[in-house]
Amino acid sequence: MQYLFFSFLIICIFIFSSCYTSKMYSRASFPHHTDTSFVYRLPVLNKNKVYVSQGYYGVFSHRRIFALDFRLKMNTPVCAARSGIVVGTEWKHNRGGATRKWIDKANYVEIKHDDGTWASYWHLQYNGVIVKNGDRVEVGQLIGYSGNTGFSTMPHLHFELWGIDEMGYKTFPSFFYVSGKRRILQGGRSYRIIP
Numbered sequence: 001m002q003y004l005f006f007s008f009l010i011i012c013i014f015i016f017s018s019c020y021t022s023k024m025y026s027r028a029s030f031p032h033h034t035d036t037s038f039v040y041r042l043p044v045l046n047k048n049k050v051y052v053s054q055g056y057y058g059v060f061s062h063r064r065i066f067a068l069d070f071r072l073k074m075n076t077p078v079c080a081a082r083s084g085i086v087v088g089t090e091w092k093h094n095r096g097g098a099t100r101k102w103i104d105k106a107n108y109v110e111i112k113h114d115d116g117t118w119a120s121y122w123h124l125q126y127n128g129v130i131v132k133n134g135d136r137v138e139v140g141q142l143i144g145y146s147g148n149t150g151f152s153t154m155p156h157l158h159f160e161l162w163g164i165d166e167m168g169y170k171t172f173p174s175f176f177y178v179s180g181k182r183r184i185l186q187g188g189r190s191y192r193i194i195p
């Protein structure tokens with residue numbers, strides 16, 4: 001009887017917490033400098049379905065950041081979610097691990113958008129960056145290949161949008177086009193650009 005009661009309690013807590021978090025995500029506050037009318041493209045090829053393994057404010061490593069982890073197999077093409085200029089790249093790391101000591105060992109691409117915001121694409125594979133600083137990239141353009149470098153426990157792409165205001169570095173959430181609609185992505189769900 002006691003076992004049943006505790007099982008019921010755990011199920012209630014689970015249902016309540018998932019309702020609460022999805023509410024929180026959908027009401028995520030947009031920093032005032034962000035153009036919320038811009039809708040981003042999933043950073044993968046049209047045909048690829050992607051699973052969001054960790055969403056905004058995820059408890060594993062996104063506690064205070066609006067970042068998304070897309071679970072991608074090694075060597076999956078990564079595409080620009082928005083046009084801009086490449087302002088940072090790293091490609092020479094070849095390992096990763098589950099602790100923060102690996103945090104500066106990730107390969108990445110950073111793109112500055114026309115509105116002054118940036119996008120970071122992390123954990124790319126060794127030698128998996130095909131753009132260079134100063135390049136102009138268009139939305140959907142191939143920029144590199146996914147990997148498992150840096151602070152990473154499995155192959156995935158960490159995607160983060162950020163800007164700098166009077167308080168300093170600030171990440172922000174955004175809408176994405178998925179299946180022809182504008183959505184805020186949730187952890188634990190899969191998405192595709194084309195229905």
Ligand SMILES: [Zn+2]
Pocket residue numbers: 054061062067068069157158159
């Ligand atoms: Zn992440």
